[in-house]
Amino acid sequence: MRRGSADYARRDLRREVERPVDRQVLTLEVNGERIELLLPVHKTLLEVLREDMQLTGTKHGCELGECGTCTVLVDGKPQLSCLLLPIQLEGRAITTVEGMAGGSELHPLQQAFAELGAAQCGYCTPGMLLSARSLLDTNPAPTRDDIREALAGNLCRCTGYVKILQAVELAASRMA
């Protein structure tokens, strides 16, 4: 007989909760709106967007930077919000899926994804859309390989990527 040891994937958190948490007042700019928040310094952008700002359009699949689901744009570039800390992001322009449409007018990428069935369960869709938007903002006429390359960090389990590829092509042609 031996005592069970916590030998699977867990660190000892017990003392962590007893420790005072460092908090900081931060000003973030998300989808063009500035907001002031008092945040624990270790909280990720993903958590702040979803829990403190109720921007639940940003999803999570692993919270380890592996799946691309939580992709947002920081100054127009795709970044994984689960690996970012808000203290890094003051003065930077953050864009989430909620910031893509102009009012109730869908962004051409959103329109193309909807029309062609590029969103099945829709869970990877916000991250996929933002990676695609960053691509089209910098490369308005991408080749199929350019699209594959740009979206290779965003996993999808439903579509086989086929209709996503077609939707990005369609949106690019409409935006040209």
Place this chain on the structure above:
Amino acid sequence: MTGTNHFEVIGKPLPKVDAVSRVTGQAVYADDMLPPRTLHCRILRSPHPHARILSIDTAAARRIPGVQAVITGADLPIKFGILPVTQDERALELEKARYVGDPIAAVAATDEEIAAAACDAIEVEYEVLDPVMSIDAALASPKDERIQDYGGPHNIHKLVALEFGDVDAGFARADHVREDVFFFQGNTHLPMEQHSAIATYVDGRVTLWSSTQVVHYVHRALARVLELPMSRIRVIGAAHGGGFGGKTDPFAHEIVVAKLAMITGRPVKCTLTREEVFYAHRGRHPVLMWVRTGVTRDGRITAMHFKSALDGGAYGSYGVASTFYTGALQTVTYDIPAYRFEGCRVFTNKPPCGPKRGHGTPQPRFAVELHLEKIARDLGLDPVEMKRRNFVKPMTRTVNWLRVTSCGLEECTERVMEASGYRDRERRPGRGMGFAVSSYLSGAGTAIYWNDMPHSEVQIKVDRGGVTAFCGAMDIGQGSDSVLAAVVAEELGLQPKDVRLVTADTDTTPIDLGSYSSRVTFMAGNAALQAARNMRALLVEAAAAKMGCSTDEIVVGQGRIGDLSFEEVTVLAEARFGTLTSAGSYTPPKIAGPYKGSGVGPSPAYSYSACVVDLQADARTGLVKIDNVWIAHDVGRAINPLLVEGQVEGSVYMGLGEALMEEQTFRKGLHKWPSMLEYKSPTFLDMPEVHTFIVETVDPEGPYGAKEAGQGPLLPVIPAVSAAVFDALGVWIDEVPVTPEKIVEALRRKDKGEPARYGPPGFPDIPYPDTIKVEPPTKELDRDAAAPSI
């Protein structure tokens, strides 16, 4: 009147009814919900693959500020399980842990970090037992004790042996008999959304929102374990982030949050971490297979004997059904006049296996397709031609009593042959094509728990111009809501956007058995069709009365009923009949054969697929690059071709992942790679061009002739990959996944003059019971099959 030849909605590639909410981030998934005062739940899981639980001390955890409740198995002692015959799970295990990740205790706290810290503060004393980690180990006498206290001998869970027709006579008249052994490694669903559930307890009633595929089965499990009447529990399917079979069982976290909500009186949410999703599993069983087939000189099958051994993991889950499925559908693709099936499922100390896309049939499909390829080469026949000679025919009954109605195997094969240029392919080393076919159910013909009730029901309410359809079906992204809306719209002369839907809510919607076994389009579609036709009859009668003509003269379509607008007619009909409601239901025909175990396999209709894979394989590195996949799928009729294509393409993708890289394996009791980075799945860069062909055979019983599309097209992809590797390099990879190491090893063996093959060396001795001999159906039943009745 809507005729079969001029549909206004059916057959149109319309966007999904919920497309905008999905592309704008407005769809509300379970983890997106955060009602005021929500508590966060974390579950303490076993660090040992096999251990007795001696004591659990939660005192320290309860003292942590912010902790509101801590529960253990003592709070939820009643066992549950998806199948009535295997009620072997506890929401929190009391006596022993059976795999790394088995739930032991749970905490509700004011935030997730506090809940996690409290889990760490729970002291559990274990007596560590010898883990059983393979099929061979499970077949042997256990060193310490058995994993479960039922089944047997040793760690065997289930044994089955059935024979249809005279197999010995079939082998005796064969000109050639061949045996092969294959192994299909287990893999997991890897939905992008981690499982999540949130419960409230208000006015003495539990409400649970969950990312489940089947609200009804969760409802039943909650009632059983919480000891509440079903009328005091409401289960609602939240927006769904992908299932693929992995969210079809009732899960521990769903029961735990309901219990914690009852204790604390506050909303309680539990979202599994990605690592925990790998432990929740219920994915593809690893299966070792042995197959022996007799054929005539011209390649006609005379008899087949198929043996399977499934590594089930620690609990029953759907395992008994999975076991039967490894033997059931061989006869639905090929005409096999005599067939023996021996199946075995064992318990091991791993996360439980269950249903994944294709449930129990991709493994035998892989084995049988490659086995027939080899037989054709033994006989000097073209494998495609030999397979064709054995294709099952429409409107027949198989030797194991399965009723085949529409069947597009021939047409599917012709489409992929023509498009791929398979027959005239360029032959050079390192480049190959492989071909395979398959069949799959359009819904299981029998329910998980025995009953005579309908499998799907739909209610329709028409009220001052608006149409609302109610159905328990759960849209898991495949678009079942859109199919329901399309059917109702077609019958009422509207567009899908005109139909409001209420689905997957046990309080407000009638029963549907949920999104599994490819049943929703067929069963909920038929129920919706009946309900809509009943509503249409009321509206047509009201319109005819106003117009002073007979109902036969009323044309429904384009938003009009006769000379009147739809809105005008709803007012007339409501005045005439009172509240306007209608209902429809679907019960599958009773067509199972007269033997024990015949409940697995029957379906009101089977889909058919054919596939050609075109690839490059590097003899030096073993690396495989898929260039093209041509796939034809007999869907009966495409209610929405855009959604059918999406299902076919997604199936091809998932099949390629399983064929080339996905595997769930263990080392010293631990999952080797419980993360999305290490568990390899295909990225955008790994996907080839997919050429999809929809074949329509218009099934006599499907809604508008429709059959399934979500699972069948995965099946032929996997054997086609391995056949293409043989075509390219001349080595057989008889094991899934077909990895570079296996290819290089097979080539090394070939160079040394050994058999040019990588695969399992043999099949173990399994104490199968005496074979139950079943008389095949008679010719009279063939005629019944040609005239099915609901």
